[in-house]
Amino acid sequence: MSLQLEWSNEQDQYEISETLIGQLRLLLEAAGQTENVTDGEVALTFVDDEEIHRLNKEFRHIDRPTDVLSFAMRESAGEEPEIVYEIEADEAAEPALEEMLGDIIISVPRAIAQSEDYGHSVERELGFLFVHGFLHLLGYDHQTPEDEAEMMAKQEAALQKIGLTR
Template sequence: MSLAIVWNNEQEEHPISDELIALLESILQKAGEAEGIDEGEVDLTFVNNERIHELNLEYRGIDRPTDVLSFAMNETGEDELEIVYAHEEGEEGEDVPNVLGDIIISVTRAQEQALEYGHSLERELGFLFVHGFLHLLGYDHQDAVSEAEMMSKQEKVLAQVGLTR
């Protein structure tokens, strides 16, 4: 197995093309390579501002839309539950994919930000995707040092696939 995206489109504002998915898969491969991750699955869902607003309120207690949310499956914090896959006695188990987590992107917000920053929607979606992927791996941007580290990693990956500002 390698790194793979399983995606779902729950918005109707912008069509999600095969070319966009191929670009995001390329970003995933480059980011995974940079981080030493060569297998796993990322579940990606495209939504509108209304849906991401609901999720942001429900899971983060923030009553406004955001651009991207990430939900890591492999966190090992004190309050995290261990996920165990059980099989019936005598039954051969299937290989269970290493699901790294979920990334949810508001295409509405991505369109707004692409206009605001003066670059393409593809560049903004690529940025949000790699940003979400790094969150799945445990990166954060709570202070200036960690934010600079994340930004550097994101920009390197985007440059490798030709998505510069």
């Protein structure tokens, strides 16, 4: 097994190209290697501001849009992954270890605006938000200046690895 990225596009303001998805898959692998996470699945959804606002209000009780939300499937690193049984017509049921790490939701309009504010490409901003969300799935947070500095360094290292620079 390996790290898998499943994605969907629920917005129409920016074309999500196969090239971008390829970059995000490379970014997932790079960040996963750094964090010693080699297996699992991440579900990524691109949305508009209205949808991320709705989700932010519903799940975080914050009544405004945001740039990225992460929903981890496990509360702690010690939880066991779910075992899924796949049945083939000619084979007995074999357990397959499938770990869903969680969901990442990115507001594309926010990413576009932030890329303009920071003076870099939309692809780089989407990559930044994606790796930021991935680190949240693994339990990282940025509540203190030290935690924020650690997350920023990890994000920048992963982006540098695949060439998504400013």
